Amino acid sequence: xxxxxxxxxxxxxxxxxxxxxxxxxxxxxxxxxxxxxxxxxxxxxxxxxxxxxxxxxxxxxxxxxxxxxxxxxxxxxxxxxxxxxxxxxxxxxxxxxxxxxxxxxxxxxxxxxxxxxxxxxxxxxxxxxxxxxxxxxxxxxxxxxxxxxxxxxxxxxxxxxxxxxxxxxxxxxxxxxxxxxxxxxxxxxxxxxxxxxxxxxxxxxxxxxxxxxxxxxxxxxxxxxxxxxxxxxxxxxxxxxxxxxxxxxxxxxxxxxxxxxxxxxxxxxxxxxxxxxxxxxxxxxxxxxxxxxxxxxxxxxxxxxxxxxxxxxxxxxxxxxxxxxxxxxxxxxxxxxxxxxxxxxxxxxxxxxxxxxxxxxxxxxxxxxxxxxxxxxxxxxxxxxxxxxxxxxxxxxxxxxxxxxxxxxxxxx
Amino acid sequence: xxxxxxxxxxxxxxxxxxxxxxxxxxxxxxxxxxxxxxxxxxxxxxxxxxxxxxxxxxxxxxxxxxxxxxxxxxxxxxxxxxxxxxxxxxxxxxxxxxxxxxxxxxxxxxxxxxxxxxxxxxxxxxxxxxxxxxxxxxxxxxxxxxxxxxxxxxxxxxxxxxxxxxxxxxxxxxxxxxxxxxxxxxxxxxx
Numbered sequence: 001x002x003x004x005x006x007x008x009x010x011x012x013x014x015x016x017x018x019x020x021x022x023x024x025x026x027x028x029x030x031x032x033x034x035x036x037x038x039x040x041x042x043x044x045x046x047x048x049x050x051x052x053x054x055x056x057x058x059x060x061x062x063x064x065x066x067x068x069x070x071x072x073x074x075x076x077x078x079x080x081x082x083x084x085x086x087x088x089x090x091x092x093x094x095x096x097x098x099x100x101x102x103x104x105x106x107x108x109x110x111x112x113x114x115x116x117x118x119x120x121x122x123x124x125x126x127x128x129x130x131x132x133x134x135x136x137x138x139x140x141x142x143x144x145x146x147x148x149x150x151x152x153x154x155x156x157x158x159x160x161x162x163x164x165x166x167x168x169x170x171x172x173x174x175x176x177x178x179x180x181x182x183x184x185x186x187x188x189x190x191x192x193x194x195x196x197x198x199x200x201x202x203x204x205x206x207x208x209x210x211x212x213x214x215x216x217x218x219x220x221x222x223x224x225x226x227x228x229x230x231x232x233x234x235x236x237x238x239x240x241x242x243x244x245x246x247x248x249x250x251x252x253x254x255x256x257x258x259x260x261x262x263x264x265x266x267x268x269x270x271x272x273x274x275x276x277x278x279x280x281x282x283x284x285x286x287x288x289x290x291x292x293x294x295x296x297x298x299x300x301x302x303x304x305x306x307x308x309x310x311x312x313x314x315x316x317x318x319x320x321x322x323x324x325x326x327x328x329x330x331x332x333x334x335x336x337x338x339x340x341x342x343x344x345x346x347x348x349x350x351x352x353x354x355x356x357x358x359x360x361x362x363x364x365x366x367x368x369x370x371x372x373x374x375x376x377x378x379x380x381x382x383x384x385x386x387x388x389x390x391x392x393x394x395x396x397x398x399x400x401x402x403x404x405x406x407x408x409x410x411x412x413x
Numbered sequence: 414x415x416x417x418x419x420x421x422x423x424x425x426x427x428x429x430x431x432x433x434x435x436x437x438x439x440x441x442x443x444x445x446x447x448x449x450x451x452x453x454x455x456x457x458x459x460x461x462x463x464x465x466x467x468x469x470x471x472x473x474x475x476x477x478x479x480x481x482x483x484x485x486x487x488x489x490x491x492x493x494x495x496x497x498x499x500x501x502x503x504x505x506x507x508x509x510x511x512x513x514x515x516x517x518x519x520x521x522x523x524x525x526x527x528x529x530x531x532x533x534x535x536x537x538x539x540x541x542x543x544x545x546x547x548x549x550x551x552x553x554x555x556x557x558x559x560x561x562x563x564x565x566x567x568x569x570x571x572x573x574x575x576x577x578x579x580x581x582x583x584x585x586x587x588x589x590x591x592x593x594x595x596x597x598x599x600x601x602x603x604x
Contacts, residue, residue, distance in 0.1 A: 003459050003460065004458070004459060004460055004461050004462030004463075005460055005461070008460055008461040008462070009461060009462045009463070010506075010507055011505060011506060011507045011510060018507075019510050021460065021461065022461070022507045022510035022511050022514065023510045023511075023513060023514040023517070024514060025453065025456065025457045025460075025461070025465070025511055025514060026465075026510060026511035026512060026513060026514020026515040026516075026517070026518065027514040027515070027517050027518035027521070028453045028456070028514075028518060029450075029453050029457075029465050029511065029514065029515045029518060029567075030514060030515030030516060030517065030518025030519035030520075030521075030522070031518035031519065031521060031522040032446060032449045032450045032453055032518075032522075033450070033515070033518075033519060033522075034518070034519045034522035034523050034526075034528070035440060035441045035446060035449075035522050035526065036440060036441060036443065036446030036447070036449075036450065037440035037441075037443075037446070039519060039523065039528070040440075040534055041534045041535075041548070042534045042535070042536070042603070043440075045536075045602075045603045046603070047592075048592050048593055048596035048603075049596060049600065049603060049604060053443075054443045054446075057443035057444055057446075057447055058443050058446045058447040058450060059447070059566075059570065059571060060447065061443070061444055061446070061447015061448055061450070061451060062447045062448075062450035062451040062453075062454055062571060062575070063451070063454075063571060063574040063575045064451070065447065065448050065450075065451020065452065065454075065455065066451040066452075066454035066455040066458065066575035067574075067575045067576070067577065069451070069452075069455040069459075070455055070458055070459070070575060070576060073459060079458075079459055081576075083462050084458055084462050084576055085462055085463050085464065085572075085576070086573065086576045086577070086578045087563070087564060087568075087569055087572065087573035087576075087578040087580060087581050088563070088578075088580065089578060089579050089580030089581075089583075090563065090580060091580060091583055093561050093562055093563065094562045094563070094569070094580045094581075094583055094584040094587070095583055095584065095587045096558075096561060096562075096587075097558040097559065097560075097561035097562025097563070097584070097587075098558065098562055098583070098584040098585070098586070098587025098588045098590075098591060099558070099587050099588075099590065099591035100554055100555075100557060100558030100561065100591065101554065101555055101558035101559055101562065101565070101566070101587075101588050101591065102558075102587065102588045102589065102590060102591020102592035102593070102594070102595070103551075103554050103558075103591050103592070103595055104551045104552065104553070104554030104555030104556075104557075104558055105551065105555065105588065105591070105592045106551070106591075106592040106595050106596050106599055106602075107547050107550055107551035107554065107595070107599060107602070108547060108548050108549075108550065108551015108552045108554065108555060109534070109547075109548060109551060109602075109603075110548070110551070110552070110555070111467075111555060111565055111566035111567070112467040112468040112471060112555060112556070112559055112565045112566070112567070113465075113466075113467035113468075113515065113565065113566060113567040114566075115552065116467060116471075116512065116515055116516050116519060117515065117516075117519030117522075117523075119516070120516045120517075120519045120520040120523065121519060121520065121522075121523030121528055121529055121530070122523070122529050122530050122531040122532065123532060123533065123534060124531065124532065124533045124541075124545065125533045125534055125535065125544050125545060125548040126548070128545040128546075128548040128549040128552065129548040129549065129551060129552035129555075130471075130552060131549055131552065132548065132549040132550060132551060132552020132553040132554075132555070132556065133468065133471055133552040133553070133555050133556035133559075134471065134475055134552075134556065135549075135552070135553045135556065136552060136553040136554060136555060136556020136557035136558070136559075136560070137468065137471060137472050137475055137556040137557070137559070137560055138475055138479075138556075139553070139556075139557055140492075140556065140557045140560035140561060141472075141475075141476070141479075141490065141492050141493050141560070142490070144490075144491075144492040144560075145490070145491065145492070148491070148492075151561065155580075157579065157580065159578075160578070160579045160580065161576075161577045161578060161579060162577045162578075162579055162582065163577065164579070165579045170577075173577060174577075177577070185444075204442065207442075207444050210444060210448070
């Protein structure tokens, strides 16, 4: 099993039970919010007058609990972090929106999730709050066009984790977050003692054991470390090897050619051949990458994933390209393909444009099968063949855009 | 609205009285609440790759109604188009299911623990009507801010925080910052 389950990454009529799973998750969410006291606006607002810091304790308690469990599972290779939705970072709208929400929180006494729980348990203030939220959401939908560019771009960092920001290993960040949360819990208890006259001696001793186990769990994330790329591929090997064997991901030169001219698609061409071969000849727009360096492209490709982006890897034939494809597949990069037959096959189809390029013998399968009069790179005509000349090339289309998760439509998370 | 059927009133039928018969219990300890909420959040990420959410679900319910009455307007507004343009169904989304489940779960917890009660929670210095008005205004700020930030306390702070999104952490501190900055000036509402 490979988590998260692919069938559950979105609800779909093809899997009617996926709706049920999300309802059950929601049910547990609402139930826990209620028993924690989040249906009561006085309890929520007390947070901001230091008398009862339940909001902070529950929120940070939940965050650190979920975080250590998630990253232990990621470290063990059971959960694929690349498939976990990490909220895309837009600093501008997130900070301004957060400040506006802070104002709403202290005036209104709820946040959207807690107001729903208040509403269904009969709190009339929650009813008015939910009506207000609806008006606010409506107003945003109607005014977003006024500042669309700011909203779409300000502080945009893509998938940007604390690990990317600070350049530290996951385990270190997880431990630091746990320690920060424990410090905040300690501070919260001191504030409650001073402002809320809470008797700390009556607090359950069990909470100290809980704090200790959190630290141990966080340290174990450091010890476990991150799963290797090969281990990640081994998990998905049955599916991916079948796709390779059935030639579902090897696209013909003609399909790649048409994709190059399709303005609706973002195409990234990765050429994993040697620099010498690359300098002799390469496709226009291709980037030369050393096979050992392919893995280092993964964070960037994940951070700026777009539903219309296609990555095509190529070598002289397919051997090196297939190896690079596996590396990227293990990192859960969506929409990756291999140029069928590699650059040699490309030149077989389009090489007639350059009479100077002559076919040559290939000592090993993944060698360049052509001889070039000069290292002109992409300045050969066949590096970017004419669209007019080859308009009617036929091929079996294989590119299928997989939209893994489109959150722009307003999933709150 | 689902709530209207769930609001017990004076002189209500017996089945509504039964909903309120259970003895009221205390809320759980905040750390236990946090731990349990963390387990739910982990389960959501582990099984589905998505966290939790609330305002996104409310957004989609609202867009569904908008699309029913003004489909042309929805098709012309880029922000709404993504959810309900053409023949897209804004309700066919995981977060809609989560929100529906959360309302069921909250209701069940309130009933089981004897906390179903029509009431208005407010500070001692303000009238019930003032509290309602403030709740409405605060809600409007919340709704607007949540959509601007692309998530609310559940979907962005909680979910994004647990998977270590930098933007989510910046957002979280902004929410607390905004509330603390204003708290002193509106203390009459609560104290």
